[in-house]
Amino acid sequence: MTDAAPPPRLCPVCRAARWTPLFAAPELFDGSLFPVARCPSCGLVATLDDLEPQELAAYYRYAEEPDAGHRFRAPLEPFMRLLRKERIKAVLRLRAAPGRILDVGSGRAVMLEALASRGWECWGTELEQEIAVSARRRLGDRVVVGQFEDLELPVRDFDVITFWHVFEHLADPSAAFAKTRELLAPDGVVLVSVPNVDSCQARLSGRDWLHLDVPRHRWHFTPDTLARLATAAGLEVLHAEQFSLEYGPYGMLQSGLAKLGLGQRLFTRVLRPAGGHAIWREPAFWTHLALALPIAAAAALSLPLEAIAAAAGKGGVIALALRRADRPRNRAP
Ligand SMILES: [Zn+2]
Structure with a gap:
């Protein structure tokens, strides 16, 4: 799979047809390798495998746990609640x-349930029926199942549309921005966040970067390529930032550990339940436990380091607030 020439695929940002191979990146859970390449004209990075849609869908079995009440190990749940509050605050900052x-x-x-309790009319989309079941218990039939680019929604004129770490998964990000523009109210705002392939943490860890997440991530954006795609669809950047408490320090920590030769997969698997067999049974786990102190020190450092990287324009996440380029000018946000 990794030695095959990348299939000819047009860059969704600049329409170039040539890709420069970068490396073969390992899948997080089973270690299979996927070719990653950069568009030499605009800098967009892509996962260029030849997976059929159903083969790609099978890779989501590691990432989704439709029946579990939680996605992360119990001790992390309070932290995850804090992060959900951060998302709600991000929405309310844009529109109170x-x-x-x-x-x-x-x-x-x-997140939508919390906003609904504040009087918002909340709509959600999900790819898989099984995942939508739990959302529907909260929002009823305002959760629509399907690929976003092709969805028929019974309403439009949304005041806010959010994509938290979604765009990197989409087959056609350019069609997704066009659809977003179509669904947005004249003075509506869009929030998009994706991992930043131009970040310090991405450069530090190369093929082992946590947020490459191949093959689930199809595109690896730079700040410029994400903004160019949005602009081409008739949107303009209202605000851009690169620090995310949710993804930044965690990615920086993992990158640092990977650089020290500590397993990328092990770190994530300690945090995320997967596969059913106990992580403690793996001999490598005990080797890593002996390194707990240096790892804790690295964890403490990852937050300020990531904050510095973000301030320098090299943060782990690209978060854009966008609005319609043709919005009514007399109603400034
Ligand atoms: Zn390109």
Whole structure:
């Protein structure tokens, strides 16, 4: 799979047809390798495998746990609640008054449920029926199942549309921005966050970067390529930042550990339940436990290091707030 020439595929940002191979990156859970390449004209990085849609869908079995009440190990749940609050705050900073919101890839719809209790009209989308079940318990039939680019929604004119780490998964990110523009109210706002392939942590860890997450991540954006795609669809950047408490320090920590030769997969598997067999049974786990102190020190350092990287324009995450380029000018946000 990794030695095969990348299939000819047009760059969704600049339409170039040539890709420069970078490396073969390992899948996080089973270690199989996927070719990753960069568009030499615009800098977009892509996962260029030849997986059929159903083969790609099978790789999501590691990432989704539709029946579990939680996605992460119990001790992390309070932290995850804090992060959900950060997402709600990000929405309310853009628009304090209740309106109509669409969260693409809404998962269990916990954030939407909180906004609904504040008077928002909340809509969510999910790819898989099984994941949507738990969201529907919260939002009823305002959770729509399907690929976002092709969805028929019964309403439009959304005041806010959010994509928390969704765009890197989409087959056609350019069509997704066009659809977003179509669904947005004239003075509506879009929030998009994706991993930053131009970040310090991405450069530090190369093929082992946690947020490459091949083959689930199809595209690896730079700040410029994400903004160019949005602009081409008739949107403009209202605000851009690169620090995310949710993804930044965690990615920086993992990158640092990978650089020290400590397993990328092991770190994630300690945090995320997967596969059913106990991590403690693996001999490598005990070797890593002996390194707990240096790892804790690295964890303490990862937050300020990531904050510095973000301030320098090399943070682990690209978060854009976008609005319609043709919005009514007399109603500044
Ligand atoms: Zn390109």
